[in-house]
Amino acid sequence: xxxxxxxxxxxxxxxxxxxxxxxxxxxxxxxxxxxxxxxxxxxxxxxxxxxxxxxxxxxxxxxxxxxxxxxxxxxxxxxxxxxxxxxxxxxxxxxxxxxxxxxxxxxxxxxxxxxxxxxxxxxxxxxxxxxxxxxxxxxxxxxxxxxxxxxxxxxxxxxxxxxxxxxxxxxxxxxxxxxxxxxxxxxxxxxxxxxxxxxx
Amino acid sequence: xxxxxxxxxxxxxxxxxxxxxxxxxxxxxxxxxxxxxxxxxxxxxxxxxxxxxxxxxxxxxxxxxxxxxxxxxxxxxxxxxxxxxxxxxxxxxxxxxxxxxxxxxxxxxxxxxxxxxxxxxxxxxxxxxxxxxxxxxxxxxxxxxxxxxxxxxxxxxxxxxxxxxxxxxxxxxxxxxxxxxxxxxxxxxxxxxxxxxxxxxxxxxxxxxxxxxxxxxxxxxxxxxxxxxxxxxxxxxxxxxxxxxxxxxxxxxxxxxxxxxxxxxxxxxxxxxxxxxxxxxxxxxxxxxxxxxxxxxxxxxxxxxxxxxxxxxxxxxxxxxxxxxxxxxxxxxxxxxxxxxxxxxxxxxxxxxxxxxxxxxxxxxxxxxxxxxxxxxx
Numbered sequence: 001x002x003x004x005x006x007x008x009x010x011x012x013x014x015x016x017x018x019x020x021x022x023x024x025x026x027x028x029x030x031x032x033x034x035x036x037x038x039x040x041x042x043x044x045x046x047x048x049x050x051x052x053x054x055x056x057x058x059x060x061x062x063x064x065x066x067x068x069x070x071x072x073x074x075x076x077x078x079x080x081x082x083x084x085x086x087x088x089x090x091x092x093x094x095x096x097x098x099x100x101x102x103x104x105x106x107x108x109x110x111x112x113x114x115x116x117x118x119x120x121x122x123x124x125x126x127x128x129x130x131x132x133x134x135x136x137x138x139x140x141x142x143x144x145x146x147x148x149x150x151x152x153x154x155x156x157x158x159x160x161x162x163x164x165x166x167x168x169x170x171x172x173x174x175x176x177x178x179x180x181x182x183x184x185x186x187x188x189x190x191x192x193x194x195x196x197x198x199x200x
Numbered sequence: 201x202x203x204x205x206x207x208x209x210x211x212x213x214x215x216x217x218x219x220x221x222x223x224x225x226x227x228x229x230x231x232x233x234x235x236x237x238x239x240x241x242x243x244x245x246x247x248x249x250x251x252x253x254x255x256x257x258x259x260x261x262x263x264x265x266x267x268x269x270x271x272x273x274x275x276x277x278x279x280x281x282x283x284x285x286x287x288x289x290x291x292x293x294x295x296x297x298x299x300x301x302x303x304x305x306x307x308x309x310x311x312x313x314x315x316x317x318x319x320x321x322x323x324x325x326x327x328x329x330x331x332x333x334x335x336x337x338x339x340x341x342x343x344x345x346x347x348x349x350x351x352x353x354x355x356x357x358x359x360x361x362x363x364x365x366x367x368x369x370x371x372x373x374x375x376x377x378x379x380x381x382x383x384x385x386x387x388x389x390x391x392x393x394x395x396x397x398x399x400x401x402x403x404x405x406x407x408x409x410x411x412x413x414x415x416x417x418x419x420x421x422x423x424x425x426x427x428x429x430x431x432x433x434x435x436x437x438x439x440x441x442x443x444x445x446x447x448x449x450x451x452x453x454x455x456x457x458x459x460x461x462x463x464x465x466x467x468x469x470x471x472x473x474x475x476x477x478x479x480x481x482x483x484x485x486x487x488x489x490x491x492x493x494x495x496x497x498x499x500x501x502x503x504x505x506x507x508x509x510x511x512x513x514x515x516x517x518x519x520x521x522x523x524x525x526x527x528x529x530x531x532x533x534x535x536x537x538x539x540x541x542x543x544x545x546x547x548x549x550x551x552x553x554x555x556x557x558x559x560x561x562x563x564x565x566x567x568x569x570x571x572x573x574x575x576x577x578x
Binding site: 058067080 | 534537539541543560564
């Protein structure tokens with residue numbers, strides 16, 4: 001899934017890299033093969049670790065010299081003490097968590113700030129498919145058919161903003177992306193992905 | 201150690217003894233005179249003495265972790281993991297493995313000679329603990345001129361020693377790789393060991409441990425080993441290997457060995473008797489049962505002083521040392537903010553997986569060690 005799978009720098013990685021302070025402690029929830037963590041270690045000197053459910057991805061992380069823990073995000077957060085990390089990152093993983101509200105609450109407990117990157121379900125391409133074609137959207141960003149998607153929750157930029165207000169969460173930074181460009185105008189319609197930095 | 205052109209590592213067991221008359225203090229408060237430790241080393245200690253790796257063996261293992269003894273056809277117990285270019289790369293690291301005290305492969309144990317009367321100790325050998333095994337290894341590494349260990353690793357009871365090292369000597373252990381083990385023996389783990397011990401002690405030849413020079417309690421020790429082997433395999437791996445296969449054309453009407461699995465267990469039991477001492481089996485299983493890092497406290501507090509990096513490995517089908525036990529260790533480490541990597545390797549082999557899943561274990565250990573070596577500033 002995720003933004004764009006290409007060997008060179010992914011825009012979402014760069015955006016997250018710009019949010020993270022140099023030398024900070026970072027936990028990447030659902031770190032996959034560790035590409036983002038490796039980027040952050042190399043370019044921002046972070047002390048990073050990850051949690052990942054896929055065994056083969058663990059081997060890739062260890063090969064990159066990363067510390068990673070085999071497990072799922074929902075139960076993995078409870079293993080850490082309060083405010084151990086400067087940043088907890090969920091990049092393209094929040095939509096796959098069983099209980100996102102609990103996960104975000106827990107992340108705000110163990111981390112000072114939380115960075116969440118997710119595909120915007122109300123992007124114009126998705127809306128068009130809904131409206132004109134009458135089926136659940138399958139886009140570059142949301143490439144899965146309904147019957148084999150790992151995504152459990154579908155949210156938009158607006159949904160996340162509303163959730164944050166309701167929960168008393170401070171949105172510190174928000175960056176919107178469409179493919180490989182930043183989006184400044186009407187993000188709920190034009191952004192394929194959103195990256196929020198929040199705190200409480 | 202030398203490497204021949206065919207990349208076959210020739211290994212040799214060496215011995216270290218404490219100076220005559222020196223007492224080795226045990227956790228029980230008792231002492232052991234003339235402590236002797238059998239050990240092997242592979243690779244070279246670097247000038248900074250910063251590349252030493254200690255491997256700890258399991259219940260029936262020995263100091264012969266890798267390479268071939270002259271004339272032998274079988275290599276050491278972790279040979280696919282130890283050698284030039286392997287996970288424990290002997291081109292980079294100085295790898296040490298020693299026989300535990302209480303063992304029967306060259307280190308002081310119930311079958312060694314009691315200096316006070318010139319006879320084998322038998323049951324007069326003092327009870328030893330996992331901590332005593334670790335302290336004996338510490339004597340050895342001091343003798344080898346090593347102040348810090350880049351890594352301590354082992355599977356099963358070897359993993360208990362590795363964990364004990366990290367807790368007991370946090371400033372010496374750079375990294376710790378416990379594999380398929382636990383921080384304390386559970387009731388079930390104690391129960392299986394007790395069946396093995398009872399089998400040995402029920403054998404009349406055991407004679408209260410006084411059998412050296414006479415008939416050995418081979419029936420009892422063999423049954424103990426058979427029970428052990430059942431716990432080392434998973435139900436799936438047993439079904440795959442034996443199923444209900446029978447040795448003859450059809451089932452008979454008696455109690456001979458009919459099923460392949462029976463034959464396998466008997467073979468395993470019989471071959472074990474030839475290479476292992478029954479009293480050692482009693483002492484070592486007791487040490488495992490007594491092992492409890494947590495004691496009455498919180499596991500979190502146990503690792504408070506730890507300075508090591510950890511790579512914790514479990515196997516999905518290991519029901520003797522189920523992943524849940526080491527997961528508790530991983531949680532305690534995380535709560536202490538300690539650098540830990542955890543992987544539950546999916547495998548059908550049960551507990552035996554730590555001696556069989558070399559390829560995946562190597563993938564983790566090789567890179568973890570490289571990173572540790574890099575961090576330690578080679």
